[in-house]
Amino acid sequence: xxxxxxxxxxxxxxxxxxxxxxxxxxxxxxxxxxxxxxxxxxxxxxxxxxxxxxxxxxxxxxxxxxxxxxxxxxxxxxxxxxxxxxxxxxxxxxxxxxxxxxxxxxxxxxxxxxxxxxxxxxxxxxxxxxxxxxxxxxxxxxxxxxxxxxxxxxxxxxxxxxxxxxxxxxxxxxxxxxxxxxxxxxxxxxxxxxxxxxxxxxxxxxxxxxxxxxxxxxxxxxxxxxxxxxxxxxxxxxxxxxxxxxxxxxxxxxxxxxxxxxxxxx
Amino acid sequence: xxxxxxxxxxxxxxxxxxxxxxxxxxxxxxxxxxxxxxxxxxxxxxxxxxxxxxxxxxxxxxxxxxxxxxxxxxxxxxxxxxxxxxxxxxxxxxxxxxxxxxxxxxxxxxxxxxxxxxxxxxxxxxxxxxxxxxxxxxxxxxxxxxxxxxxxxxxxxxxxxxxxxxxxxxxxxxxxxxxxxxxxxxxxxxxxxxxxxxxxxxxxxxxxxxxxxxxxxxxxxxxxxxxxxxxxxxxxxxxxxxxxxxxxxxxxxxxxxxxxxxxxxxxxxxxxxxxxx
Ligand SMILES: Nc1ncnc2c1ncn2[C@@H]1O[C@H](COP(=O)(O)OP(=O)(O)OP(=O)(O)O)[C@@H](O)[C@H]1O
Ligand SMILES: Nc1ncnc2c1ncn2[C@@H]1O[C@H](COP(=O)(O)OP(=O)(O)OP(=O)(O)O)[C@@H](O)[C@H]1O
Ligand SMILES: [Mg+2]
Ligand SMILES: [Mg+2]
Numbered sequence: 001x002x003x004x005x006x007x008x009x010x011x012x013x014x015x016x017x018x019x020x021x022x023x024x025x026x027x028x029x030x031x032x033x034x035x036x037x038x039x040x041x042x043x044x045x046x047x048x049x050x051x052x053x054x055x056x057x058x059x060x061x062x063x064x065x066x067x068x069x070x071x072x073x074x075x076x077x078x079x080x081x082x083x084x085x086x087x088x089x090x091x092x093x094x095x096x097x098x099x100x101x102x103x104x105x106x107x108x109x110x111x112x113x114x115x116x117x118x119x120x121x122x123x124x125x126x127x128x129x130x131x132x133x134x135x136x137x138x139x140x141x142x143x144x145x146x147x148x149x150x151x152x153x154x155x156x157x158x159x160x161x162x163x164x165x166x167x168x169x170x171x172x173x174x175x176x177x178x179x180x181x182x183x184x185x186x187x188x189x190x191x192x193x194x195x196x197x198x199x200x201x202x203x204x205x206x207x208x209x210x211x212x213x214x215x216x217x218x219x220x221x222x223x224x225x226x227x228x229x230x231x232x233x234x235x236x237x238x239x240x241x242x243x244x245x246x247x248x249x250x251x252x253x254x255x256x257x258x259x260x261x262x263x264x265x266x
Numbered sequence: 267x268x269x270x271x272x273x274x275x276x277x278x279x280x281x282x283x284x285x286x287x288x289x290x291x292x293x294x295x296x297x298x299x300x301x302x303x304x305x306x307x308x309x310x311x312x313x314x315x316x317x318x319x320x321x322x323x324x325x326x327x328x329x330x331x332x333x334x335x336x337x338x339x340x341x342x343x344x345x346x347x348x349x350x351x352x353x354x355x356x357x358x359x360x361x362x363x364x365x366x367x368x369x370x371x372x373x374x375x376x377x378x379x380x381x382x383x384x385x386x387x388x389x390x391x392x393x394x395x396x397x398x399x400x401x402x403x404x405x406x407x408x409x410x411x412x413x414x415x416x417x418x419x420x421x422x423x424x425x426x427x428x429x430x431x432x433x434x435x436x437x438x439x440x441x442x443x444x445x446x447x448x449x450x451x452x453x454x455x456x457x458x459x460x461x462x463x464x465x466x467x468x469x470x471x472x473x474x475x476x477x478x479x480x481x482x483x484x485x486x487x488x489x490x491x492x493x494x495x496x497x498x499x500x501x502x503x504x505x506x507x508x509x510x511x512x513x514x515x516x517x518x519x520x521x522x523x524x525x526x527x528x529x530x531x532x533x534x535x536x537x538x539x540x541x542x543x
Contacts, residue, residue: 021437155308156505255517258537
């Protein structure tokens with residue numbers, strides 16, 4: 001069974017991370033969110049309604065819940081980058097001018113120059129394909145962004161750019177974001193809440209500071225804690241009673257007052 | 267003669283004017299463990315494909331063990347010497363049973379059946395997948411699938427393995443399993459490893475780091491040499507640094523510390539009695 005007895009509530013406006021070992025059911029879970037897959041039993045409720053109650057509504061739900069696939073190759077199929085990004089907005093029935101505006105804006109969000117618009121999406125590097133796939137989803141301006149491993153294959157600058165973009169997009173429109181990630185550091189930096197999957201079931205759920213407290217349990221199911229957390233666990237072992245941290249920012253807050261800084265050398 | 271030699275290699279894809287690889291000149295010795303980093307589109311995958319003759323440069327020359335990759339007659343020999351593992355664990359496995367998948371490469375090379383048997387068993391043992399030899403690959407985890415893919419290459423007795431972001435889709439344990447397997451192949455069998463990655467904490471595990479930027483090599487040295495220039499790495503090249511180094515930087519400590527253990531030791535020394543209850 002790819003998914004077994006999942007009970008999950010996603011709150012409007014939150015950033016929810018889904019983590020779990022390979023094959024734990026993360027992708028299966030999120031393809032249920034917009035009705036790409038239908039569960040054999042149980043329901044998915046969106047804004048108070050069963051998404052499968054009305055087949056016609058389902059199409060609109062797919063515009064409201066923008067899902068970006070784990071492998072961009074499965075999402076890109078048009079002969080130009082322009083057509084690929086325009087695909088979603090076109091299906092929504094937007095007029096040409098608005099489509100054009102959204103295509104260019106989304107491409108710019110991904111930090112790619114307009115010269116990419118006429119290229120074939122298949123003649124791009126792995127990370128560039130990922131950026132086009134993300135741009136295609138952003139162009140629909142969905143209420144909920146569902147991103148399956150959105151940073152896999154992105155270089156660090158592109159990853160930070162995507163995170164900044166998600167943060168400012170949320171600030172402007174209150175979008176709900178659900179993302180899958182194998183990077184514990186990314187999860188600690190971006191998520192308000194984490195759902196941990198193990199063998200098709202939800203194993204843990206909570207804020208990053210709650211979930212990452214369970215380093216041993218996470219290790220046992222194929223996961224880990226952020227590198228900075230490991231450093232702090234090491235310091236604790238060496239006799240420093242620091243509180244455990246999950247981001248470099250919080251680590252600096254604790255250590256800065258204790259270390260002279262500036263003039264210190266290795 | 268070095269194991270791998272690039273002399274003045276430039277490559278553009280058909281119908282493009284941009285150069286994906288520009289004037290690369292470098293040598294790699296047998297047994298090196300090299301990571302390759304660089305922004306999206308910097309030319310890492312192109313570099314990888316030039317290594318095993320999937321792409322042949324119109325300008326300059328790439329040679330492996332003294333054989334030019336342009337030599338059509340030696341193509342099969344080249345593919346056997348330089349194996350590649352890609353990003354997606356799901357589309358590298360061809361057979362429906364693990365051991366058949368691993369046997370696929372040597373079968374194509376015309377290796378006699380009894381030798382294939384030993385090669386397959388040895389390869390699976392080396393990557394820690396021997397108990398899974400009769401399993402169906404689709405029932406394996408991503409990290410296990412990638413190790414089967416590595417075993418398939420190993421059974422061809424390569425001199426070099428190129429990993430093109432082979433851990434990008436893996437969970438933390440899967441990443442570690444694959445990295446450990448690759449380190450073992452390097453140390454125990456002297457297989458040259460070219461490890462392409464966007465994870466800086468993986469890149470610093472190599473003995474040598476090559477940094478690509480817009481198709482050219484911008485830095486080539488030990489991890490500490492390449493990461494020494496924090497500003498260049500984080501601002502110019504679109505990359506970042508491991509969290510231990512980032513922490514040092516933000517604390518105003520001038521030390522290129524790339525690993526967690528080293529970071530804990532260093533902080534303990536800096537803190538002394540400060541901060542102890
Ligand atoms: N199309 C399919 N048909 C049959 N089984 C499938 C299919 N897709 C996935 N599975 C199985 O369902 C389970 C959950 O897979 P899923 O892809 O949801 O995992 P995941 O957590 O997203 O893994 P990864 O981190 O590798 O992306 C796995 O055991 C997988 O083998
Ligand atoms: N088949 C192709 N046809 C035309 N141009 C291509 C093709 N493949 C890659 N390119 C271009 O060549 C350049 C180098 O691409 P390459 O795939 O080597 O980059 P990369 O460093 O592997 O990037 P990434 O980190 O995104 O995987 C990029 O600008 C890319 O757009
Ligand atoms: Mg998945
Ligand atoms: Mg690439």
